[in-house]
Amino acid sequence: MSLARARVPSPPIAPSAEWARAELASLEARRLLRRLEPVESRRGAVVRVGGRELVNFSSNDYLGLASDQRLAEAARRALAEGVGAGASRLISGDRSAHHSLEGRLAEFERAEAAVLFGNGYAANLGVLSALCGEGDVIFSDELNHASIVDGCRLSRARTVVYPHCDLEALERSLRAVPGRRRLVVTDAVFSMDGDLAPLEGLVKLCREHGAALVVDEAHATGVLGPRGEGLCEELGLSAFVDVRVGTLGKALGAYGAYAASSAPVQKLLVNRARSLVFSTALPPALCAAAQRAVELVEAEPQLRARLWRNIRAFAAALNRLGIPARPRSAIFPVVLGEPERALEAGQRLAEAGLWVKPIRPPTVPEGTSRLRFAISAAHSLEHIERVAAALEKAGLRGER
Numbered sequence: 001m002s003l004a005r006a007r008v009p010s011p012p013i014a015p016s017a018e019w020a021r022a023e024l025a026s027l028e029a030r031r032l033l034r035r036l037e038p039v040e041s042r043r044g045a046v047v048r049v050g051g052r053e054l055v056n057f058s059s060n061d062y063l064g065l066a067s068d069q070r071l072a073e074a075a076r077r078a079l080a081e082g083v084g085a086g087a088s089r090l091i092s093g094d095r096s097a098h099h100s101l102e103g104r105l106a107e108f109e110r111a112e113a114a115v116l117f118g119n120g121y122a123a124n125l126g127v128l129s130a131l132c133g134e135g136d137v138i139f140s141d142e143l144n145h146a147s148i149v150d151g152c153r154l155s156r157a158r159t160v161v162y163p164h165c166d167l168e169a170l171e172r173s174l175r176a177v178p179g180r181r182r183l184v185v186t187d188a189v190f191s192m193d194g195d196l197a198p199l200e201g202l203v204k205l206c207r208e209h210g211a212a213l214v215v216d217e218a219h220a221t222g223v224l225g226p227r228g229e230g231l232c233e234e235l236g237l238s239a240f241v242d243v244r245v246g247t248l249g250k251a252l253g254a255y256g257a258y259a260a261s262s263a264p265v266q267k268l269l270v271n272r273a274r275s276l277v278f279s280t281a282l283p284p285a286l287c288a289a290a291q292r293a294v295e296l297v298e299a300e301p302q303l304r305a306r307l308w309r310n311i312r313a314f315a316a317a318l319n320r321l322g323i324p325a326r327p328r329s330a331i332f333p334v335v336l337g338e339p340e341r342a343l344e345a346g347q348r349l350a351e352a353g354l355w356v357k358p359i360r361p362p363t364v365p366e367g368t369s370r371l372r373f374a375i376s377a378a379h380s381l382e383h384i385e386r387v388a389a390a391l392e393k394a395g396l397r398g399e400r
Helices: 015-029 069-081 089-093 096-109 120-131 146-155 167-176 199-209 263-272 284-299 301-320 339-351 381-393
Strands: 046-049 052-056 113-117 137-141 158-162 182-187 212-216 243-247 257-261 331-337 369-374
Touching (some): 069 284, 096 113, 120 257, 137 146, 167 182, 257 263, 284 301, 301 381, 339 369, 339 381
Parallel strands (some): 137 158, 182 212
Antiparallel strands (some): 046 052
16 A cells, blocks of 8 residues: 555544543642642732732742842843853853853852752752762752752662751661762751751761761752851851752742862763753853842842841741741741641632742642742831731631
């Protein structure tokens, strides 16, 4: 039979669509189905969502730089050279903008070197899989970010998960589990609880047991430390941490991520970090915007001062409602339990003009669905008082 006369069969029912429908139905039944909600306005403390003006307490834009026109202007100037990098950096995508930003980040972090990644997820995948492999052991806090969890998996090293911030349990594991190379990895600020890693104890244990230490400063960069470097700087421990992962997309208001380290580790990452080697490089315009953000974080400590004024005010407001809160970071969870309660509370706050996304499993453990408030320097004290009034009206006093 000639190709011209061959009959084209009717398209079959796609198996993947059937799989997806079943999974979506299961998520819907458990109140875990998520939907995208596009922001219809410029990013800021007040945004338009679904045609309504809402005060945004769900953004990681801690310093309010995401809508800063100085970053936008830096990006606009760099766009004169084009938009995309065109390739991975080891092929032909390496640009002077990448090296300029890496040099500036190394200065900011007071490290020997820094290397860029496409985002924080890629950074953790790349760092952990480049430093460790079969025969090695990674010790990971049980509440570490999903990118750390997946980085451990990609490395093919043995992963030992220790209870959250439990130094005694970690020490027992370090004594009991041998390996060719051993590495401890932790978030600095845990993204769903806002608490801090016990960094002094981690440094002590790593030094005693000959383990490397990787700290993900994603929610601490720009927020903690006299210069905004993060928790490592806050505690004077930067020199004792092997790799500090930072993000450009939260307090710095741009996009991308980086790892600050020794020069040998930086060179190894360039050669072995799969999420760097096999990914198109960051657009130069984003590098220019991020570099401007680093300059602003250093030159304008008042941004951080305003953020911490708001953090302290929010903690005080929660405590007045009987919800225990400590001003440790810009993240405040109000734990409600089951997904239905978190969804209902989020809807009530939306009706009061506040955008606070409910957080449900698997992002948080079962039974700990919550509202997660993220505080920004862009918020006013009036915004914070509106939250307190709305929480009280919704009957959420003393729930945590």
